[in-house]
Amino acid sequence: DAMVIQNPRYQVTQFGKPVTLSCSQTLNHNVMYWYQQKSSQAPKLLFHYYDKDFNNEADTPDNFQSRRPNTSFCFLDIRSPGLGDAAMYLCATSRDKGFNEKLFFGSGTQLSVL
Amino acid sequence: QQQVKQSPQSLIVQKGGISIINCAYENTAFDYFPWYQQFPGKGPALLIAIRPDVSEKKEGRFTISFNKSAKQFSLHIMDSQPGDSATYFCAAGKTTNAGKSTFGDGTTLTVKP
Numbered sequence: 001d002a003m004v005i006q007n008p009r010y011q012v013t014q015f016g017k018p019v020t021l022s023c024s025q026t027l028n029h030n031v032m033y034w035y036q037q038k039s040s041q042a043p044k045l046l047f048h049y050y051d052k053d054f055n056n057e058a059d060t061p062d063n064f065q066s067r068r069p070n071t072s073f074c075f076l077d078i079r080s081p082g083l084g085d086a087a088m089y090l091c092a093t094s095r096d097k098g099f100n101e102k103l104f105f106g107s108g109t110q111l112s113v114l
Numbered sequence: 115q116q117q118v119k120q121s122p123q124s125l126i127v128q129k130g131g132i133s134i135i136n137c138a139y140e141n142t143a144f145d146y147f148p149w150y151q152q153f154p155g156k157g158p159a160l161l162i163a164i165r166p167d168v169s170e171k172k173e174g175r176f177t178i179s180f181n182k183s184a185k186q187f188s189l190h191i192m193d194s195q196p197g198d199s200a201t202y203f204c205a206a207g208k209t210t211n212a213g214k215s216t217f218g219d220g221t222t223l224t225v226k227p
Contacts, residue, residue, distance in 0.1 A: 004157075033213045042203055042217035043158065090157050097211040103148075105157030 003027050004106035006091050012112045013081050021076040021109045023091030029104070031097060032074040034066060035090040037108070043090055049074060050097065078111075086113045118206050120218025127225050133191040135221045137204035140185065144206040146215060149178065149189045152201045161189075161202075165209065194225045 005024045013019040023032065030051050035043035047056045049068045063085070065077040078085055088108045094101040119138045127133045139147075148163035164171045164178040164187065171178045177190040191198055201222050207215025 031213060040220070042219050044217075045214055048213055092157070092213060094213055097213065101212055102160050103158075103213055105159065107155065108157050 004091055004093055004104050006089075006106035006109050008109060009107065010110050010112070012114060013078075014114050015083065016080045019078050019081055019111070021078075021089050021111070023074045023076075023106055024072050025091075025093045025104075026072070027093055027095070027104060028071060029093035029095045030071075031094045031101075032068060033092040033094075033103070034074070034076050035092065037088040037090055039087075046076070081111070081113045083113050086111055118204060118216045118218045120204050120221060122221060123219070124222045125224070127194045127223065129194065129196060129225055129227050131194050131225075133194045133198070133223055133225070134188060135202055135204070135223070136186065136188045137206070137218050138184075138186045139206040139216075141206070142185070144208060146207045146209045146212055147178070147180065147187050148205050148212065148215065149176075150203045150205065150217075152203065152220075158203060163212075191223075194223075196225045196227050199223055199225050 003026050007022050033048040034046045037043040045057050046060045063079050067075045088110050090108045091106045092103045094103050121136050149161045150158035151161045152158040162173045162176050164180050166182045169180050175192045180187045201220045203220045204218040205215035
């Protein structure tokens with residue numbers, strides 16, 4: 001039973017064409033994270049929501065935006081995708097932020113930019 | 115950005131053998147050290163995590179050893195099985211926000227039958 005669901009599994013977009021990736025969770029967790037993972041590299045945190053509070057990482061490009069309309073859903077918007085934005089995008093959730101709060105990852109969306 | 119250095123990049127082990135992956139961190143303020151397992155086409159999954167107030171934590175065949183003075187920690191997989199073949203990531207961060215942990219670059223483990 002998938003608890004963190006990412007759609008679509010694969011997304012192809014054109015250079016400069018806005019794209020939105022979605023994440024939903026059935027866990028009722030407070031925290032939702034978006035990571036970018038390029039091939040054979042570590043996941044890199046882009047931003048996270050703690051409830052409705054948005055927290056952007058300092059080195060996340062302005063091209064990346066996020067929305068969390070409710071507890072269950074979170075979206076990643078890439079306003080003008082470049083070739084360098086091709087990657088796996090991972091969504092994760094946790095009940096809270098502490099040590100005992102396990103991260104649950106979705107299966108990711110593989111984004112290709114043509 | 116704080117670095118987490120992971121080695122080796124790839125590892126091949128025979129079935130039944132011990133797999134050992136090492137990580138080193140820089141920031142002495144870190145107090146949360148998890149290991150994640152990732153299969154191809156899937157998101158990472160938390161395997162085991164440790165805090166610096168203990169030197170070892172064991173869960174089944176997986177053990178984390180932690181050396182606070184050396185700022186190093188390692189994952190030992192005992193009796194490695196072909197089903198353990200995956201990419202393993204260490205990470206280091208703060209218990210106040212586990213999701214902001216810095217990941218190592220990963221180790222691809224292949225366990226041969």
